[in-house]
Amino acid sequence: MASKAAAAEVIAGDRAVRVSSPDRVIYPATERTPEITKLQVAQYVADVSDGLVRALRERPTALERWPRGVLPGIELSTGRPGEKADAFYQKRVPTGAPPYLESVEITFPSGRTAREICVTEPAVAVWAAQMGTITFHPWPVRRADVDRPDELRIDLDPQPGTTFRDAARVAGVARELLAEHGVTGWCKTSGNRGVHVYVRIEPRWEFTDVRHAAIGFARELERRDDQVTTAWWKEERGERIFVDYNQNCRDRTIASAYSLRARPGAPVSTPLTWDDLAALEDPRTLNLLTVPERLADGDPWEGMDDEAHSIEPFLAMFAEQGSVELPYPPDHPKMPGEPPRVQPSKKVADHWDAAGNRVE
Structure with a gap:
C-alpha cells in the first residue's frame, strides 16, 4: 500500500506555507478536467495571488471551507445551531491562525460582532486554502471603515x-x-x-x-x-x-475575483474584459487549470482602484x-417601509395593513 504523501510547501510572496495531505483529491475528475488535489488548489491560490489579493486586500472576509473536498454527497452547511457539516462558512478567525494573519471586527445585522480575517498578503490566502477554503467571500468594505462600502x-x-x-x-x-x-x-x-x-x-x-x-x-x-x-x-x-x-x-457577500467555486471542474469567478465577456460561450472553460495563464497576461481588473x-x-x-x-434577506431585522416577508402566493390580504405590518 502506498504511503500518504508528506506535507508540501507552497511559496506565497516571501513566505513558505505548509500544506498537509497534499495528495487529497479536492475536485474529482470530470469529462473536461482531471482530479484536482489539495496541493494544486494551494498552488493555484499562490499563482493568482496578484489578482486575488487585489480583490481581498484589507477586506473582512468569510471563508467557504470544504476540508474533505468538493465531493458527491457533501453539501454546504445551512449554519443551523448544532449542525455538523463537512462544508461550512467560517466567519470568525479560526483557531491556530498564523501570527502574520490580520483581522478586523465587524458587526452582523443581528448586532453581534466578530473578528474576520483580512487578506493582506498572499500567504494568508494560501494558508486559508490549506485550511480547506475553496471560495473567499469579502465584504464590500475596507477595514479602515467597515460601515461604509467602497x-x-x-x-x-x-x-x-x-x-x-x-x-x-x-x-x-x-x-x-x-x-x-x-x-x-x-x-x-x-x-x-x-x-x-x-x-x-x-x-x-x-x-x-x-x-x-x-x-x-x-x-x-x-x-x-x-x-x-x-x-x-x-x-x-x-x-x-x-x-x-x-x-x-x-x-x-459575493465570491471574490479569482475565487474557486465548489462545483465540478474547479471553475473560477474570473475577471474579464468586456470584449472577452461578449465572446465567452461557456464559463466552465475558466477554471483552476486555465485561469493562471490568463492572469499571466495581465489582470483585467488591475486599474479598478484608480477611480x-x-x-x-x-x-x-x-x-x-x-x-x-x-424585501431584505430573511436574516436581517425588519426595516422601515419594507413590504411583508411572505410569498405572494401565500399572502392573505386581510392579515396585513397598508404599511406591511402583520395584523393578528
Whole structure:
C-alpha cells in the first residue's frame, strides 16, 4: 500500500506555507478536467495571488471551507445551531491562525460582532486554502471603515429558462447604463452561470444607501430591458435575469475575483474584459487549470482602484421611483417601509395593513 504523501510547501510572496495531505483529491475528475488535489488548489491560490489579493486586500472576509473536498454527497452547511457539516462558512478567525494573519471586527445585522480575517498578503490566502477554503467571500468594505462600502455590486442571476449568455447580454446593457452616468463597471463571471458587475465607489455612504442605489439602478435596468427582473420572490421572476440588489446588504457577500467555486471542474469567478465577456460561450472553460495563464497576461481588473465614483445618480433614480423599499434577506431585522416577508402566493390580504405590518 502506498504511503500518504508528506506535507508540501507552497511559496506565497516571501513566505513558505505548509500544506498537509497534499495528495487529497479536492475536485474529482470530470469529462473536461482531471482530479484536482489539495496541493494544486494551494498552488493555484499562490499563482493568482496578484489578482486575488487585489480583490481581498484589507477586506473582512468569510471563508467557504470544504476540508474533505468538493465531493458527491457533501453539501454546504445551512449554519443551523448544532449542525455538523463537512462544508461550512467560517466567519470568525479560526483557531491556530498564523501570527502574520490580520483581522478586523465587524458587526452582523443581528448586532453581534466578530473578528474576520483580512487578506493582506498572499500567504494568508494560501494558508486559508490549506485550511480547506475553496471560495473567499469579502465584504464590500475596507477595514479602515467597515460601515461604509467602497463597492457597488450588481449580481446578475440567470433564472430557470435563461442562460449565461443571457446574463452576459444584460451585463452589457448594465455597462451602458453605468457609462451614461460617467461610471465604469468591471465584469467577472460568477463561477457558475451568472455575471457580476462591480463599481468602485467613494466610501461615503452606509450599507442602506448603497442598497438603495442598487435598487434604483436595478429598477432602471428592468425598465429598459424586458429580460430583467427585480422580483425578490422566485415565483414572480419568470424566465428573466434577476438583479440581486440584496447583495449590497451588510454581511451579504459575493465570491471574490479569482475565487474557486465548489462545483465540478474547479471553475473560477474570473475577471474579464468586456470584449472577452461578449465572446465567452461557456464559463466552465475558466477554471483552476486555465485561469493562471490568463492572469499571466495581465489582470483585467488591475486599474479598478484608480477611480472611485459617486452613487448619487442611482440614489436619484431610487428617489424618482418613489423610494419604494424591496424585501431584505430573511436574516436581517425588519426595516422601515419594507413590504411583508411572505410569498405572494401565500399572502392573505386581510392579515396585513397598508404599511406591511402583520395584523393578528
